[in-house]
Amino acid sequence: MRKFLLTAGLFLISVSLSAQSNWGLRSGIGVEKKITKGLDAAVEAKYYQTDNFSKTDRWSIGLSLNKRLYRNDAKTFTVKAGLGYRYMNVYKDWSTKYKDDADGVENKLEPQFYINNNYDFNLRNSYVDTRHRITASLQAAWELGRLKISVREAYQFTHIDSATYSVDKYRHDDGQTNWTDKNYTKIAGSEYYIRTDESGKSAQEKRQLRSRIGLDYDIPHWKFDPFVSYELFNDIDNGFKTEKSRLTAGVEFSFNKMHNFEVAYMWQNQHDDDEPAGSFVCLSYKFDF
Numbered sequence: 105m106r107k108f109l110l111t112a113g114l115f116l117i118s119v120s121l122s123a124q125s126n127w128g129l130r131s132g133i134g135v136e137k138k139i140t141k142g143l144d145a146a147v148e149a150k151y152y153q154t155d156n157f158s159k160t161d162r163w164s165i166g167l168s169l170n171k172r173l174y175r176n177d178a179k180t181f182t183v184k185a186g187l188g189y190r191y192m193n194v195y196k197d198w199s200t201k202y203k204d205d206a207d208g209v210e211n212k213l214e215p216q217f218y219i220n221n222n223y224d225f226n227l228r229n230s231y232v233d234t235r236h237r238i239t240a241s242l243q244a245a246w247e248l249g250r251l252k253i254s255v256r257e258a259y260q261f262t263h264i265d266s267a268t269y270s271v272d273k274y275r276h277d278d279g280q281t282n283w284t285d286k287n288y289t290k291i292a293g294s295e296y297y298i299r300t301d302e303s304g305k306s307a308q309e310k311r312q313l314r315s316r317i318g319l320d321y322d323i324p325h326w327k328f329d330p331f332v333s334y335e336l337f338n339d340i341d342n343g344f345k346t347e348k349s350r351l352t353a354g355v356e357f358s359f360n361k362m363h364n365f366e367v368a369y370m371w372q373n374q375h376d377d378d379e380p381a382g383s384f385v386c387l388s389y390k391f392d393f
Contacts, residue, residue: 125156125382126154126155126156126380126381126382126383127156127157127382127383127384127385128152128153128154128155128156128157128161128380128382128383128384128385129151129152129153129157129384129385129386129387130152130384130385130386130387131150131151131152131386131388132149132150132151132387132388132389133148133149133388133390134146134147134148134149134388134389134390134391135147135148135390135391135392136391136393137393138393142171142172143169143170143171144169145168145169145170146167146168146169146170147166147167148165148168148390149163149164149165149166150162150163150164150165150166152379154379154380154382155380159195159197160195161195161379161380162192162193162194162379163192163193164192165190165191166190166191166237167188167189167190168187168188168189168239169186169187169188170184170185170186171184171185171186172184173185179247180246180247180248181244181245181246181247182244182245183242183243183244183245184242184243184244184245185242185243186239186240186241186258187239187240187241188238188241189236189237189238189239190236190237190239191234191235191236191237192234192235192236192237193232193233193234193235194232194233194234194235194378195230195232195233196230196231196232196269197230198227198228198229198230199211199212199228200212200213200214200215200227200228201226201228202218202223202224202225203223203224203225203226204223204224206223209221209223215227215274219274219294219296222276222295223276224275224276225274226271226272226273226274227271227272227273227274228269228270228303229269229270229272230269231267231268231269233264233265233267234264234265234267235262235263235264235265236262237260237262237263238260238261238262239258239259239260239261240259241257241258241259242256242257243255243256243257244256250322250323250324251319251320251321252319252320252321252322253317253319254319255315255316255317255318256314256315256316256317256318257314257315258313258314258316259311259312259313259314259340260311260312260313260314261309261310261311262309262310262311262312262378263307263308263309264307264308264309264310265307266304266305266306266307267304267305268302268303268304269303269304270301270302270303271300271301271302271303272298272299272300273288273298273299273300274296274297274298275288275297275298275299276295276296277290277295277296277297283297284297286299310339310378311339311340311341312337312338312347313338313340313344314335314336314337315338316333316334316335316336317333317334317335318331318332318333318334319332319333327357327358328355328356328357329355329356329357330353330354330355331352331356331368332351332352332353333351333352334349334350334351334352335349335350335352336348336349337349347376348373348374348375348376349372349373349374350370350371350372350373351370351371352369352370352371352386353368353369354366354368354369354386355368358392361392362391362392362393363389363391363392364389364390364391364392365388365390366386366387366388366389366390367386367387368385368386369384369386370383370384370386371383371384372384
């Protein structure tokens with residue numbers, strides 16, 4: 105079993121290296137408290153990095169409740185319901201947009217590319233995207249000896265607050281346009297004029313159905329229990345179109361049944377407006393009492 109898990113892990117990493125160049129971090133720390141029999145409450149803070157660990161992607165803090173709805177007499181089949189709220193700050197990096205129609209020029213290139221080639225472009229400066237997320241889930245789990253199989257369906261509603269940001273507009277001196285009359289200012293020592301405008305985006309809402317299946321295995325006489333899961337994200341507002349998928353594999357271990365750790369590798373196949381694609385190292389700690 106250990107050789108199999110090592111081989112599978114190396115295979116997943118090799119696939120991700122060939123498919124994605126972006127690596128990031130997903131870390132979390134939380135506290136979970138048993139309120140009554142079958143009812144638990146948890147608080148968790150998360151911090152994410154992207155672009156090969158060089159940039160902060162987001163931080164968040166969340167509250168959740170999990171209630172056991174059913175468990176058979178043998179304690180091998182369990183159904184749970186969950187409800188959670190999460191506040192998030194998502195960091196949106198700068199981006200550029202080319203203004204003309206010549207062939208072979210792309211958007212989102214480094215500003216210096218446009219300046220060196222004397223192109224007109226806009227630079228949207230970085231800003232913080234504030235989000236509020238509510239999740240309601242239903243999960244069933246079967247224990248077959250040391251193997252545990254779980255399936256979960258989760259409804260996820262995200263409200264994205266409106267945001268403002270500045271846009272620097274760079275215009276090359278073409279010898280014909282009077283940019284000064286258009287409220288542009290000449291950049292000293294260059295052939296460019298610049299004007300900074302305020303822009304922004306309105307509030308948005310997004311609804312998703314997250315479908316996940318997971319396998320956990322309790323290896324005898326070994327503290328590290330391996331797990332693997334696969335999850336699909338479906339856009340409810342767009343005919344349940346699948347937006348992205350995640351494959352996660354790792355191990356979990358605990359000390360004194362109170363200190364719980366999880367180390368995993370996660371691969372996400374598609375980038376969307378919520379988070380980037382790529383490979384991620386996942387580290388989490390939870391204090392359970």
